[in-house]
Structures are given as C-alpha cells and as structure tokens.
Amino acid sequence: MTFSAVIVAAGASLRAGPGEPKPWRDLGGRPVLAWSARAFSAAGARRLAVVTTADRMEAARTLLAGLPGLVVVEGGALRSLSVRAGLAALDGPPDEPVLVHDAARPFLEPAVIARVLAALKGADGAIAALPVPDSLKRGDGQIAGSVDREGLWRAQTPQAFPRGALLAAFQAWSGPEPTDEAAVMEAAGARIALIPGDPRLFKLTWPEDFAMAESLARPAREVRMGQGIDAHRWGPGDGVWLCGVRIPHDGALIGHSDADAGLHALTDALLGAMGEGDIGQHFPPSDPRWKGEPSATFLAHAGALLAARGGRILSLDLTLVCERPKVAPHREAMRQAVGGILGIDVSRVSIKATTTEGMGYTGRQEGLLAQAVAAVELPAA
Structure with missing residues (x-):
C-alpha cells in the first residue's frame, strides 16, 4: 500500500x-x-x-x-x-x-x-x-x-x-x-x-x-573474548622489553621487532576478540619496516581498530611465564605502560607472572612465554 x-x-x-x-x-x-x-x-x-x-x-x-x-x-x-x-x-x-x-x-x-x-x-x-x-x-x-x-x-x-x-x-x-x-x-x-x-x-x-x-x-552491545599467546627465545643482550618497560637483564629476547612478548600477546588477544586475525597479518615479520619496531605500535594499532568499530576494552589479563627476570618489581610500571598505550584506566589491566618450576623451555630459560586474555565490548553484529 x-x-x-x-x-x-x-x-x-x-x-x-x-x-x-x-x-x-x-x-x-x-x-x-x-x-x-x-x-x-x-x-x-x-x-x-x-x-x-x-x-x-x-x-x-x-x-x-x-x-x-x-x-x-x-x-x-x-x-x-x-x-x-x-x-x-x-x-x-x-x-x-x-x-x-x-x-x-x-x-x-x-x-x-x-x-x-x-x-x-x-x-x-x-x-x-x-x-x-x-x-x-x-x-x-x-x-x-x-x-x-x-x-x-x-x-x-x-x-x-x-x-x-x-x-x-x-x-x-x-x-x-x-x-x-x-x-x-x-x-x-x-x-x-x-x-x-x-x-x-x-x-x-x-x-x-x-x-x-x-x-x-544506544546500539545493542555484546561482550567478546580473545586470547593471545606469544613466545620468544632468549639470546645475548643486556636488557629485555616486557609490556612496554625495559628491564635490565643478562639476556634479551630475540625477534624481528623489539620482541616484547607481553605486548604481542595482548595485541593478538585484542585482534582475536574482534575477529581481526593476528599480529602477523597486520605486521608481517617479512616486512623490513617492522624490524626493531617498538611493540607499542602494534598494541596501539589494535586499540585503534577497536575504537573505530565503536568498541571499548573491559579488561586485559596477561600472564608472563619465565624463571627470570622477576616481574613483580616492574608490574605497576608495566600496567601503566599498557594503560597509556591503549588510553584505558590501569584498573582494567592485570599483569601476572609465574614459573614452571624448572620444567620445559621456560624452566630451562630457553625462552619466555606470554599468555593474554582480552574482554571487549562491541556493537552487536
């Protein structure tokens, strides 16, 4: 009619x-x-x-x-x-x-x-x-x-x-x-x-x-979860980047960028929550542009993608698995760094550390493992 x-x-x-x-x-x-x-x-x-x-x-x-x-x-x-x-x-x-x-x-x-x-x-x-x-x-x-x-x-x-x-x-x-x-x-x-x-x-x-x-x-909203896992091998050096903080150490993590496994895992967790692939798709290790790049660039990119879709971060939870260095003395500085990169309150950022009691490659101090979970809110599809 x-x-x-x-x-x-x-x-x-x-x-x-x-x-x-x-x-x-x-x-x-x-x-x-x-x-x-x-x-x-x-x-x-x-x-x-x-x-x-x-x-x-x-x-x-x-x-x-x-x-x-x-x-x-x-x-x-x-x-x-x-x-x-x-x-x-x-x-x-x-x-x-x-x-x-x-x-x-x-x-x-x-x-x-x-x-x-x-x-x-x-x-x-x-x-x-x-x-x-x-x-x-x-x-x-x-x-x-x-x-x-x-x-x-x-x-x-x-x-x-x-x-x-x-x-x-x-x-x-x-x-x-x-x-x-x-x-x-x-x-x-x-x-x-x-x-x-x-x-x-x-x-x-x-x-x-x-x-x-x-x-x-307000459009209907939904909560989505994403996880990220990253690992890097230990090599020679005098310091390591973890969650945007440089920690003096008797070794360094080896990687194409600055090898900040914590920020890499958080980036993948955010990308996963959005269904946006992984860090390698956005920043291929074969691309010389990203050689030595601060990993804050990658995490900020994931945060910007989320904001462009009308989303917001509810919480980030990261666990670092290593025998050394000790994370506890640097935990608050790491939380502040992550919050600053993403423009979120530090209360939404959790960073923990654990060991494997000498077992496996992290226990033998061959490498460091980072595992992250991100909870985000997005407009409902």
Missing part, C-alpha cells in the same frame, strides 16, 4: 527545558527529527512532508537530504495549523493514506507503521495507542476521586487517515485546538481503529525524558 507521511516538528518545546527545540536535540548521535524521518523513508513512504519553523527549514533539508519524496514546509503557531500545512504540501489521490507523526516520538518501528496502515482497510482511520496500565486518580495536591481505567487508551502517533478526508475534517472543525488528528476525524463521524502501539514510542516532553531516550538510542 502506498502512503505518505507528515512529521510535525514546529513546536516551541517549552516543557523540555533549556536548549534546542526537541526535534533538533542530539539523540544517539543524530537529531531527534532524523529518527522518524528515516523510519518513514525505510518503510517506503511515497512523499514525506516535514513541518518545521521558518528558521529551521534549510537545516531540515540539509539533514534529510537524499530521502525520496521529501518536502519541507513552514509550520504554524498551533499544531493543527502545522498538520494542515503538511497535508496541503502533499500530492497524490485524496484517498491515499497519510500518517501524521510527532517528531518528538523518535523510536518508530516498521511494525507499527504496517499495523496502522493495515487497520485502514476496515476503518476510516487508525491510530497507535496503548491501554492505560496505571491506576488513575483525580485531584489537585490530594486525591479527589478515582477514575476507572477500563477502556482507556494512551494515544500515540502515527495516526493514519485518507488525506482528503482528514483535510475536509480540518476544514469543518470549529472547536478549540484539537489534541490530535483523531479528535478532528471523530468530530466528522469517522470510525477510528485502535491498534497496538509501542511503549518505546513515548513522546519526549520533559528534560528527564531525554536521558531515558538516550539509553534506548
């Missing part, structure tokens, strides 16, 4: 507290208005009339550039005048459904649009609504009586009607400012269906509503 939509975004937002009008406040990284406009476009709206104030018209065109069928219209001092301006800007046959929606209800889902349109087949109009779940009281500072909530509904938007019928109902309206389009159509004798709305379609009205909306706007 083809349809058009009118989004009303011309109100003064007086109850929302100081700041921009509600349609222009940031929500999840984009203005509130963009949420419902893009929802209607994704649902296949043939025409989309956005009604806003004269000083915001160009901003609306810029924000919504590229949406098919977009027309930006100047609104009026009252909501009813803004809706009428939006309806007048639409073309098409008079019986085409038009969905009128508040810009201040950003969390519009395709299923609600589909339900409202489907309900028009058996009625003169349809609105999204929710039954009242709370006890209702009448009073002013104290209870003067109770109200039976049976059969009471909380009206939401979108509200859908044939465009011609809604325009005619507005022209015939002679009462005070209507609360919504359904009231106008009721007065014209229309049969209006109530279809299940969505609790997330609450209207941004008060300052505290924006904090709740921001929590809903």
